[in-house]
Structures are given as structure tokens and as C-alpha cells.
Amino acid sequence: MIKHVLVTGGAGFIGSHLVDVLLARGYEVTVLDSLLAQVHADGERDADGWPVYLDLRAKRIKGDVLDEGVFEAALLGVTHLVHLAASVGVGQSMTNIVDYTRNNVMTAAVILETLSQRPHTVERMVVASSMSIYGEGAYRVPSTGKVVAPPPRSHDQLAARHWELSMDGEDLTPIATTEEKSLRPASIYAINKRDHEEMFLAVGQTLQIPTVALRLFNAYGSRQALSNPYTGVAAIFISRLLNDQPPLVFEDGRQKRDFVHVGDVADAFVTVLASDLAVWDVFNVGSGSPIAIAEMASVLARMLDKSIAADYLAKYRAGDVRHCFADISKIERTFGVRPQRSFDDGMQELISWVSEAKVPLDRSRASIAELEKQRLLV
Ligand SMILES: NC(=O)c1ccc[n+]([C@@H]2O[C@H](COP(=O)([O-])OP(=O)(O)OC[C@H]3O[C@@H](n4cnc5c(N)ncnc54)[C@H](O)[C@@H]3O)[C@@H](O)[C@H]2O)c1
Numbered sequence: 001m002i003k004h005v006l007v008t009g010g011a012g013f014i015g016s017h018l019v020d021v022l023l024a025r026g027y028e029v030t031v032l033d034s035l036l037a038q039v040h041a042d043g044e045r046d047a048d049g050w051p052v053y054l055d056l057r058a059k060r061i062k063g064d065v066l067d068e069g070v071f072e073a074a075l076l077g078v079t080h081l082v083h084l085a086a087s088v089g090v091g092q093s094m095t096n097i098v099d100y101t102r103n104n105v106m107t108a109a110v111i112l113e114t115l116s117q118r119p120h121t122v123e124r125m126v127v128a129s130s131m132s133i134y135g136e137g138a139y140r141v142p143s144t145g146k147v148v149a150p151p152p153r154s155h156d157q158l159a160a161r162h163w164e165l166s167m168d169g170e171d172l173t174p175i176a177t178t179e180e181k182s183l184r185p186a187s188i189y190a191i192n193k194r195d196h197e198e199m200f201l202a203v204g205q206t207l208q209i210p211t212v213a214l215r216l217f218n219a220y221g222s223r224q225a226l227s228n229p230y231t232g233v234a235a236i237f238i239s240r241l242l243n244d245q246p247p248l249v250f251e252d253g254r255q256k257r258d259f260v261h262v263g264d265v266a267d268a269f270v271t272v273l274a275s276d277l278a279v280w281d282v283f284n285v286g287s288g289s290p291i292a293i294a295e296m297a298s299v300l301a302r303m304l305d306k307s308i309a310a311d312y313l314a315k316y317r318a319g320d321v322r323h324c325f326a327d328i329s330k331i332e333r334t335f336g337v338r339p340q341r342s343f344d345d346g347m348q349e350l351i352s353w354v355s356e357a358k359v360p361l362d363r364s365r366a367s368i369a370e371l372e373k374q375r376l377l378v
Contacts, residue, residue, distance in 0.1 A: 004028040005273065006078040008065055008107070009085030011054050012039055013224045013232075014128065014216075017266040018082065019058050025270060029057070032074040033085065034064040039225045042357075053223055065107040072114050075122065080273050083111060083127040083200070086193075090132060091317060091367075093189035095374050104192035105199075112203040125204055126273050129213040129282065131177070131258070133194040135184030137324035139165055139172035148172065149182045158316050158378065163251045165322055174256060174323035176290075179215070179282050179330055187319035201280050210278045214268060217286035217326045221262030221346060222353035234259060234347065237297055238354045241304050246311040248368060250320065250377075253294025253312055258286040258325035261346035264339040271337050279334070286326025287339050303344070303351060313368075315377050 005022050009015045010031030022029050035049050044052045050060060063070035065085050075081075086104045087093070093100040108127075115122060139148050150165045150172060164171045185191045197213040204211025220234040237247035268285045291299075297310040331337045341349075368377060 002026070002028050003079050004030065004077050005080040005082060006030045006032060006074055007082045007084060008032045008071075008111075009083075010058065011035060011051055011060075012084060013221075014219055014262055014265055015082075015084045016051065016054050016223055017221065017262045018084075018269050019055055021266045021270050023055055023057050025274075027080075028059075030059040030061065030074060030078065032061045032063060032065065032071070035062060036087070038089075043223075043225070051223070065110055066102065071110055072118055075114070075118075075120050077121065079121055079123050081111075081122050081125045082269060082273065083108070083125065086128070086196075088189070090187045090189045090319060093187050093192070094318060097188050100188050100192055104189065105195050108196040108199045112199060115207060115209070116203065122209055124273060125200060125209055125211045126269055127197065127200045127211070127213050129197040129215045130190065130193040131215055131217045131284070131286070131324055131326065132187065132190035133183050133185045133197065133215065134177055134181050134321075134324055135186045135190070136165065136321045137177040138175050138181050139323075140175050141167060141170060142173050143170060147175065149184070151184065152186050153322065161314060163254070163316075163322060174290075174325070176288070176325055176327035177284070178327040179284055186321065190319075197282065201282070205280045211280050212272050213282045214272065214285045214331075215282055216265060217258040217260050217284065217324075219262050219265045220259050221350050223262075224350070233257075233293065234296065234300070234350055235354055237300050238304070238351055241301055241306050241308060242355060244306070244308065246308050247297040247300070248365075249293055249297060249310045249312050251312075251316055251322075252314065253297065253310060254292050255321075256290040256292050256323040256325055258288070258290055259296070259343065259346075260285060260287040260326075260339060261341040261349070263346075263349075264341055267340070268331065268335075268337045271335050272331075275335055277334070281334075283331040283334065284326040284328055285331060285337070286328050287343070288326060288328040289343065290323070290325035291343065299343075300347065300351075303347060317377050318375075
């Protein structure tokens with residue numbers, strides 16, 4: 001039997017790349033997407049509102065997972081489910097709490113209740129979780145070598161512009177975060193993603209449908225929503241530089257993240273989906289190579305041939321962590337997944353795509369003003 005994958009949120013950034021890989025590997029694909037305005041408003045769209053980059057061979061259902069009967073109807077003949085549909089702005093989640101919780105947690109409830117109560121043919125589920133559920137990444141105490149999972153930085157510490165995590169007067173050294181690290185989500189988005197991950201694992205186990213949650217680190221690449229000022233720091237910096245403006249950097253720019261190309265994320269989903277391993281578990285998906293935000297800004301300026309230095313705001317965003325980057329050994333050990341794209345090649349692909357946007361959009365100042373108004377940037 002041909003495997004038939006339903007991708008919720010399949011018209012989005014990660015979803016559309018996943019659809020390409022699935023089709024190339026011979027899967028039948030159905031996309032269920034509500035085409036959220038914040039994500040799709042500025043991109044090129046066809047007469048029905050679908051982004052033009054979405055492969056025409058995928059069956060399309062325009063609808064909201066939350067609307068009664070929509071998800072159940074989309075399940076017809078589906079053997080594999082990938083759930084990506086979500087609202088994805090971390091900062092925005094701190095003010096639009098009802099919307100975020102509805103769209104990121106109730107969607108999981110609708111999907112899981114449908115699978116529990118209705119006939120279906122789903123054999124396997126893979127859902128998108130997020131590194132944000134860790135809160136701060138893992139650290140080591142330099143003097144003792146002990147690995148620790150510190151709480152978030154206090155308001156007083158941040159007000160004093162002491163950016164690094166410290167313990168007993170000693171600054172901690174960031175290390176790669178494994179799946180074992182305790183979860184300390186610091187935003188509504190992250191709390192939602194943790195709840196949704198746990199809901200899938202618990203109900204998947206009860207229904208005996210193998211279920212994997214992939215904890216994605218910072219995905220980047222073409223088709224990233226430029227209309228959404230709350231996501232995608234790499235795309236935002238490139239837009240600024242193309243407009244001859246300095247990238248705006250929070251804190252001092254030394255905070256480290258893990259940028260993974262969307263092509264590697266899509267490959268990870270397909271490998272996990274295609275596997276027969278009956279597991280109910282969580283896996284990091286990252287590049288395994290951390291980079292400081294300031295360094296990324298200067299690499300991008302160099303790649304774009306712009307001599308523009310970043311603007312360091314020395315301000316912090318509520319809920320932001322200092323360092324978080326992935327230990328990716330578990331997914332490699334279990335499924336043989338390893339990222340294939342180098343940082344430079346991946347960023348070049350993103351640059352080409354942002355450059356082709358009719359006018360590279362730059363909403364950094366507007367979104368920063370909005371965060372300040374909401375007192376989420378201090
Ligand atoms: N991009 C990242 O770096 C990243 C990192 C960690 C986790 N994730 C997770 O990966 C998933 C995909 O993220 P993305 O970056 O592709 O986001 P995106 O905004 O580009 O795509 C999400 C898609 O879901 C659709 N959607 C939203 N709510 C819906 C609903 N109720 N019903 C149907 N469709 C709906 C949107 O219209 C959009 O097309 C999300 O679950 C996100 O939380 C992304």
C-alpha cells in the first residue's frame with residue numbers, strides 16, 4: 001500500500017519543504033492548512049490563496065484543524081500523520097495567550113480525540129516540538145565540572161545587564177543540550193509546545209500508534225515567513241542588511257543558538273516517518289554546531305558584501321534564554337539522522353530566496369516598538 005501522509009500546516013515554511021521531500025520519495029501527500037494571514041500575507045499566492053511554492057501534486061485542504069469535522073475528513077486513507085500546524089511567535093504568545101493556547105494545544109486535543117473516537121488508518125505520528133521547551137540550555141560549572149540546568153535569569157540580573165548565567169558568583173559554561181535536560185518553558189508558546197508534545201506521546205502510547213516528537217532548534221531557509229516579524233532571526237537580519245540597515249541584536253550578541261537548515265529538518269521528519277521503530281519518544285533536531293548571534297550577523301554581512309555592523313540594543317526580550325544548542329547524538333543513534341548542509345551553503349540558499357522577494361521586507365523596528373509597548377523588551 002502506498003503510504004499516505006497528512007501534513008497539517010503543510011503550506012508553511014517547514015511543511016512545504018517536507019511535502020517536497022515526501023513527494024520526491026513517492027509518498028501520497030495531503031496538506032491541511034488554514035493559511036494564517038500572518039504567515040502567508042506577503043508571499044506570492046495563487047487564486048485560492050495557496051503559496052505558489054507548494055507542489056501541485058499534494059492534495060490541498062484549506063481548513064482549520066479546530067473547525068469541527070475538518071481534521072476527520074482530511075484523515076481519509078491517511079497512514080502517516082505529521083502535525084506542524086501552530087502559531088509560532090514566541091514574543092507574540094506572551095500577549096495573545098488565548099489564541100496561542102487554542103491553536104497550539106486545542107489542535108492537539110482535536111487531533112487526538114478524533115484518533116481516539118473515530119475509525120482511522122493512521123499507523124505512525126510525528127509532531128513538531130521545539131527547543132523552547134527546555135528554557136535555558138544545559139551548562140557546566142567550570143570549577144567543579146558539574147552539569148547543571150539553571151533557572152531563568154532573574155529580572156534583577158537582567159536589569160543589571162549581566163547576561164551570562166551564573167551560580168555562586170561563577171559564570172557557567174554553556175554545553176550542548178540533551179533530551180534528558182529538565183523542561184523549563186519560559187513562554188506561552190513553549191508551554192503550549194511542551195503540553196502538545198506530552199499529549200501526543202501519552203495518547204499515542206494508549207492508542208499504540210508509534211509517536212515521535214521532534215524538538216526543532218532554529219530552522220532557517222527559503223520560504224520562511226518574512227511577513228511574520230516574530231520568527232526567523234536569520235531571515236530578519238538578511239532583510240535588514242539588504243535594506244542597508246544594521247541587524248538589531250538583543251543583549252550583547254554573544255548568546256548562542258543552533259541554526260539548522262530546513263532541508264535537514266525535512267529530511268529528519270521523513271527518516272523518522274519512514275522508520276518501523278515502534279517508539280514513543282522525543283529527539284532533538286539541530287545542526288549540532290552552535291553560533292553566537294553576533295557572529296551570525298557578521299557572517300551574513302560578509303556573505304552579502306555589506307560593511308554594516310550590527311546594532312547591539314543591550315535590551316532583553318521577556319522569556320529569551322541566554323544559550324541553547326542541541327546535542328544531536330540521540331536521533332543519529334536511533335534513526336541515523338545527521339544534518340547534511342553546511343551553515344554557509346544553507347545561509348546562501350536563504351539569502352537567494354530573501355533577495356528574490358519583491359521588496360525585502362523589514363519589520364524589525366515595528367516589532368521592537370510593539371514589544372516595548374507590551375513591556376516585553378526591557
Ligand atoms: N521554524 C522553526 O525554527 C521552528 C522551531 C521549533 C519548532 N517549530 C515548529 O514547527 C512547526 C512548523 O513551523 P513553521 O516555522 O513551518 O511555521 P509556519 O508558520 O511557516 O507554518 C505553520 C503553518 O500552519 C498553518 N496553521 C496554523 N494554525 C493552523 C490551524 N489551526 N489549522 C490548519 N493550519 C494551521 C499556517 O497557516 C502555516 O501555513 C510548528 O509546529 C512550530 O512550532 C518551528
